[in-house]
Amino acid sequence: MTIRLYDTRARELRDFVPLDASNVTMYVCGPTVQSGPHIGHVRAALSFDVLRRWLTYRFGRVTFVRNVTDIDDKTLTNATEDEPWWALAYRIEREFTQAYSAIGILPPSYEPRATAFIPQMQELIATLIERGNAYAAPDGSGDVYFDVRSWPAYGALTHQSVDAMEAAADADPRGKRNPQDFALWKGAKEGEPADAVWTSPWGEGRPGWHIECSAMSKRFLGSEFDIHGGGLDLRFPHHENELAQSTAAGDGFARYWVHNGLVTVGGQKMSKSLGNFTLALDFLDGVDPLVARYALLAAHYRSSLDLSASTLTEAEAALGRIRSFIERATRALARNAQRRRDQDPSAEDIEYIPLIPAEFAAAMDDDLGVPQALAVLHERVRHGNQTLDDGDDAAAERALLEVCAMVEVLGLDDASGASEGAGATASALDALVRTMIDQRAQARADKDWAAADRIRDAIAAAGITLEDSPDGTHWSTDG
Structure with missing residues (x-):
């Protein structure tokens, strides 16, 4: 097993060798909670969710830290009399959590807020001053x-x-030696809220943006850790400054730098400043959460993802094919198990162990090659359907185990935030289709073949496929 990751600092693929093979350590820059999340934020979080899941599969344990920047210039600017900065920050943090949870992004091991680690930041700043x-x-x-x-x-x-x-624009240049020098601590300014100020050896104020990640990563992962992640747009100045201040303070800091590509609209970066963003909760409204997850992970994590009208349609069709096979094969597996019990009542149920195909593992090991891994997944689905058509139950069972294992590691087997509305819609559709199936069965029992054919044709016209089997008629949507 050799995992390779593209290291932004090295500008090449590197073999991934963790400091501790029993516990991979990751720090990912989380949201600045000034306004609601857009799809770019969710895509970034999803990229590292998939990486985390794969590293967990390979190594068994991943300690995953994702911070929340809850004090920032923009947070103060967006606050109002009715909603102070800290209330705004908490409300927006909840919106991010809701969007992440909706598509099955796992919660981090630790999710520290910047305002809870002011002493650690001040300690790091003091060290940097002492070192010159x-x-x-x-x-x-x-x-x-x-x-x-x-x-x-x-x-x-x-x-x-x-x-x-270019000159650093993260603070007032009033006391800088060099235009590129960046803020570690920002002195309080007139008009800023009194509760957005902390006492420090240098005067009342608040931390700069970059210092929080250096302080919090060290607090939770130590002075050196395996992977630092974030969006491509964070490389400079944010990550450049983190690296400088941490290493200047004597810490090894991140051993691998991994960055995900951006979401674009018409080839242009999606951003709030450009006004071309789609809010995550709007994107997810009324959409099957797993379809949204599939759509956002289908492109390689380092590539740009250009959203179009067909993005969700294509994802829905692809996920539909996977689901249809799992449902069909699961029924076949249940029939086989029942047949074994009928033949030998004392026979114990077989314990099925999920199987990750070697080709899938190779794709994921090669810089998290999800597009290639999905190709393996769909090949197994096609193969599995063929084995079912051929009546090769043993081969179908193996295909099912492989498909389920791949689906699980990609997080396509469950989304904890699946909307109640989507579930209600599915239940209503199932009731309607089953009513038509019952009517067709009655027509066939009455030998009214014309009526039976009309019902089947109506079902087919709605994009629904019927499968008659020894244990009844089952339906699935075409994919």
């Missing part, structure tokens, strides 16, 4: 900056030179 890599602004504003020219390795993640970088 940070300085308090001489104007007494309370600002503290990282001195990028004091750290020769600055720019190592994105392979830039300091002179080629």
Whole structure:
């Protein structure tokens, strides 16, 4: 077993060797909870959910940390008299959690909020000042900056030179030595809420954006950990600055840097600033959660995902084929088990162990090749249906075990947030179809073949396939 991941810093595929093979450690940048999540946020979280699931399958345990930035310039800006910044942050955090849960993204091992780790951030800032890599602004504003020219390795993640970088725009430049220096601590400004200020050795204020991830990753994963993840748009300046401040403080920090591609609309990055975003809860409204999950994971995690009108339609058809086979094969497996019990009442049920095909594993090991893995999954579905048609029950059972194992590791077997409305719709459809099946059965019993054919044709015209078997008639949607 050799897993390879594309390391952004190395700019190449690298063999993944964790620090501890019994516990892989991952830190992923979570949301800044200033406004509701859009599909780009959900796609990013899903990319690392799939990576986490695969690493768990391979190594047995993954400690997964995803932070929440609950204090930020934009959070303060979006707050109102009726909804202070901390209430806004909590409400938006709940919206992110709801969107993640809806499509079966597993909750993190730990999900720290920035405001709970101010002392750890201040400790890290003090270390950087002592080492000569940070300085308090001489104007007494309370600002503290990282001195990028004091750290020769600055720019190592994105392979830039300091002179080629634009000025850092994350803080007031009033006390900077260099335009590229970035804020570690922001002195309080007039008009900001009194409860958005903390006492520090440099004056009252609040942390800069980048320092929180360095402090919290160290708190939960130690000074060095395996994987740091996030969206491609976070490479600079956020991740570049995290790397600089942590390594300047003497920490090994992240050994692998993994970034997911962005969601685009018409080839343009989806973003709130451009106004071309689709809110996640709008996207998920009325959609089968697993169809949404399939649609968002079908492209390789490092590629751009361009949403179109056909995205969900294609995902629904693909997932429908998988579900139809699982239902059909499960019935066949149950018939076989009953046949064995009829032949030998003392026979014990066979314990079925899920099987991951070697081709699927190879695809997932190769930089999380989900598109290739899905191709293996659909090949097994086609093969399984053929074995059922041929009456080869043993082969069908093996195909079912393989399909179920692949579906489980991709998280396509369950979404905890499946809407009650979707379940009610499915139940209503099942009742209607079964009524028509009963009417067809009665027509056949009455030898009214014309009526029976009309009913079957009406069912087929609705995109529904009937399968007559020894234990009754079953239906499925065409895929």
